[in-house]
Amino acid sequence: MSKHYPGAAGTSVHALGPIDLHIPTGSFVAVVGPSGCGKSTLLRLVAGLEMPDGGTMMRYGTPLDAPSHEVGIVFQEHVLFPWNTVLENVLLPADVLALPKAAARERALRLLEMTGLSAFANHRPQMLSGGMRQRAALCRALLADPRLLLLDEPFGALDALTREELSLELSGLWQDLGRTAFLITHDIEEAILLSDRVLVMSPRPGRIRADIEIDLPRPRNADTPALPRFQELKQQIRDIIFDRRA
Numbered sequence: 223m224s225k226h227y228p229g230a231a232g233t234s235v236h237a238l239g240p241i242d243l244h245i246p247t248g249s250f251v252a253v254v255g256p257s258g259c260g261k262s263t264l265l266r267l268v269a270g271l272e273m274p275d276g277g278t279m280m281r282y283g284t285p286l287d288a289p290s291h292e293v294g295i296v297f298q299e300h301v302l303f304p305w306n307t308v309l310e311n312v313l314l315p316a317d318v319l320a321l322p323k324a325a326a327r328e329r330a331l332r333l334l335e336m337t338g339l340s341a342f343a344n345h346r347p348q349m350l351s352g353g354m355r356q357r358a359a360l361c362r363a364l365l366a367d368p369r370l371l372l373l374d375e376p377f378g379a380l381d382a383l384t385r386e387e388l389s390l391e392l393s394g395l396w397q398d399l400g401r402t403a404f405l406i407t408h409d410i411e412e413a414i415l416l417s418d419r420v421l422v423m424s425p426r427p428g429r430i431r432a433d434i435e436i437d438l439p440r441p442r443n444a445d446t447p448a449l450p451r452f453q454e455l456k457q458q459i460r461d462i463i464f465d466r467r468a
């Protein structure tokens with residue numbers, strides 16, 4: 223598939239492609255690449271928020287042509303409503319998707335428990351730290367039990383320690399829930415820590431330059447980044463991004 227945008231003075235910006243992408247069910251796939259290489263465009267296409275102008279996209283065997291409740295999305299900037307409690311925020315999709323109320327509430331409470339937020343269910347978002355707010359945003363994205371979880375720089379606005387902590391929590395949560403995840407990130411370590419595969423993109427137009435299998439054991443933990451294999455993979459990806467391949 224490919225994507226162009228209208229540019230200045232009637233020109234066209236070739237943002238993406240051609241790209242041939244397969245995200246296997248149940249896997250965790252990350253995309254890394256320099257700014258402007260088309261990562262967010264790719265995520266919007268996978269989400270069904272935009273359509274490609276060349277090629278087709280299929281999701282679970284059917285053509286992808288609109289957003290779906292089978293997809294949950296977490297963006298970099300949390301979008302929690304300040305006038306709602308954390309629990310109410312997590313429950314927002316329940317109305318839109320007409321989920322049964324009692325079951326939705328039960329699932330929301332379970333997700334808050336899994337992410338350590340139970341004690342904050344009735345707090346307003348502004349009383350939470352940035353990391354806690356992103357946990358709440360993650361709970362909301364998972365409320366409808368989506369088959370595909372899309373993560374657009376979900377921890378990008380957080381400090382390095384919180385980012386690593388949340389990455390490890392997400393890794394455990396993903397294993398527990400057994401869903402498919404697709405992550406866009408600038409952070410090579412985060413991509414390696416979480417993923418089964420890391421796709422490295424190159425810019426103008428955005429293309430997938432390498433598809434690296436992350437053959438590190440699971441479950442991953444705070445010691446994983448210290449493994450020699452982790453460091454090898456990190457170097458391999460850096461070399462591709464900075465074009466230092468032998």
Ligand SMILES: Nc1ncnc2c1ncn2[C@@H]1O[C@H](COP(=O)(O)OP(=O)(O)OP(=O)(O)O)[C@@H](O)[C@H]1O
Nearest residue numbers: 227228235237255256257258259260261262263264
């Ligand atoms: N709505 C749009 N209209 C015009 N051009 C766009 C639009 N969205 C993206 N682009 C262009 O497409 C290219 C890819 O942008 P995109 O935001 O997908 O990259 P990115 O890798 O996510 O960047 P970053 O990491 O900085 O967020 C860029 O050249 C950008 O200017």
